[in-house]
Amino acid sequence: MNPKISSFTPRNVLVLIGVIFFASAVLIVINYYTILITSGVRAYINGESQYSKGQKDASRNLLLYLDTRDTLYFNCFRKELRVNIGDSIARVGLSAGADDSVVRAGFTAGRNHPDDHNALIWLFKNFRNISFMKRAIQLWKEADYIILQEYRLAEEAHHKILRGQLTAADKAQYVVKITGFTTGLTIREREFTGVLGAAARTVNYWLFITNVIMTLLIIGSASGYALVMIQRLREKNADLSRTNTELDKFVYSASHDLRAPISSLSGLIEIAMVENDVNQIKSYLALMKTTLGKQDEFIREIIDFSRNKRTIIHRKEVNLDTLFDQVIARHQYMPGAHDIIIRKEITDPILWSDGLRLEIVMNNIISNAIKYHDRSKEEKYILIKSYRKNGMHVIEIADNGQGIRKEFHEKIFDMFFVTPNNQKGSGLGLYITRETVSRLKGSIRVESESRAGSNFIINIPAV
Amino acid sequence: MKTDHKFLIIDDNEVDQLVTQQLLKKDLGAVDVAQAGNGIEAMQWIRDQKSNLPDSLVILLDVRMPLMDGFQFLDAFESLNEDVKKMTKIIMLSSTLDPRDIEQAEAHKNVIQLFSKPLPVKELQALI
Secondary structure: OHHHHHOOOHHHHHHHHHHHHHHHHHHHHHHHHHHHHHHHHHHHHHHHHHHHHHHHHHHHHHHHHHHOOOOOOOOOOHHHHHHHHHHHHHHHHHHOOOOOHHHHHHHHHHHHHHHHHHHHHHHHHHHOOOHHHHHHHHHHHHHHHHHHHHHHHHHHHHHHHHHHHOHHHHHHHHHHHHHHHHHHOOOOOOOOHHHHHOOOOOOHHHHHHHHHHHHHHHHHHHHHHHHHHHHHHHHHHHHHHHHHHHHHHHHHHHHHHHHHHHHHHHHHHHHHHHOOOHHHHHHHHHHHHHHHHHHHHHHHHHHHHHHHHHHOOOEEEHHHHHHHHHHHHOOOOOHHHHHHHEEEEEOOOOOEOOHHHHHHHHHHHHHHHOOOOOOOOOOOEEEEEEEEEEEEEEEEEEOOOOOOOOOOOHHHOOOOOOOOOOOOOOOHHHHHHHHHHHHHOOOEEEEEEEOOEEEEEEEEEEE | OOOEEEEEEOOOHHHHHHHHHHHHHHHHOOOEEEOOOHHHHHOHHHHHHHHOOOOOOEEEEEOOOOOOOHHHHHHHHHHOHHHHOOOOOEEEEOOOOOOOHHHHHHOOOOOOEEEEEEOOOOHHHHHH
């Protein structure tokens, strides 16, 4: 497996998904609040324009009133100034924590659209202590104070006019003051929109940065996730095609091995048919029997192989002593078996394992030991030992048979590997043995020397 | 029926060796039939012949054998000198059903034909 990809453990993939969720959540929250802030700012800038318009109209009417002394203008002045007074009520209400209905009434008088009220209130309440809003509120307060002064001046002028006491000097003084008020307000109004506008731009800037970062995070994590998944799919596909190749190989090898005896039989029949010598024919028949026996053995091995692969492990108490007796009994009629002395040295026969699988293993090793005995040796033996060591059950099956050359020690457990010998195995027996041992979570190895003998050592977990 | 060809059977299966040998002798009248258990033994046999090599050698080659299989033998055969190669005909003989083996055998320039076991004598006769 590719080491780079294997570092993407399921936990790392979860981290990637977590990052995507986190970044998405941050984006949603940030965008939501930015919309609230910018719509609040927009509402305040709108409100300011109404405020400014109201005050300017009021001042114009007041100046006209001073000129004409027509009360119609004074009433207009009062009406227009209600806009500023309304906003002033809202501000004082918000600062003092008054009921929202009072604040809304103030904003309504200030000609703010009812849909903007929530944004106005929210921004004030949440940002009143943040520098830009603090400054805006301060400016608003100062403007309200100027409005109050203008209102007082208007009332004073109105009284003078009603009583006919307004002199030309008074009027000139009032005009100067009113112009002063308007100038003072204009300065504050400009700063008010300036402060809020700058805040909105700053918020927008940071919003943009955050959006870019979060979007990159999401794209990065999503791409990472996709790459991991694609890589996993590729690995799965590679595994599958490897499995398919192995299966193909197995099918062809198995079919070859199943077919080879049929070809041999067919050839034997062919030569037997043209043979007249009865003894020769009998020798052909004996060969046919051997050939059939081999095929039968091969089919049994295939069944063992599939049984080991498919069936579940069934652990129960196994007595190795009786298990070996059964295995030995089964092989006693094999050619050469009667000539071999089989001894057991079992110190700890009870084992908690899968008896059927252990039997497959013992059958294969014992039958090999008998099949490959060394005819040249005077005394032929097989020695079976079993003992406990380091929490493992060790089973050793040693013989003084033909032995296995060093170069084949690694290969003998491979599927379809056959050593050059006169017995012609299927190449499945020891493969099945190793597979079976590993399904029992054990291990198997061989110590052997050509012509001296072999010792198969199996370690099986004792529990 | 009599043939002047010399035959070399390369097969690890003793039964098949016997069958092929008997078929060659009885059906084709072959006199000179040698046997090798795998590619290594076969190469050794060819080298041992040296000047003794016949005018026409027919090799019947099995595919699956231990130590050196049929295709490995074909590679080793390439290294022999041209004279030996010229007077040798190689016929593969196997019970394989693996299409890769069949393709490889048919594509090989030194292989005349791949026959399925047991040896079809009449077809062999037509080829050599």
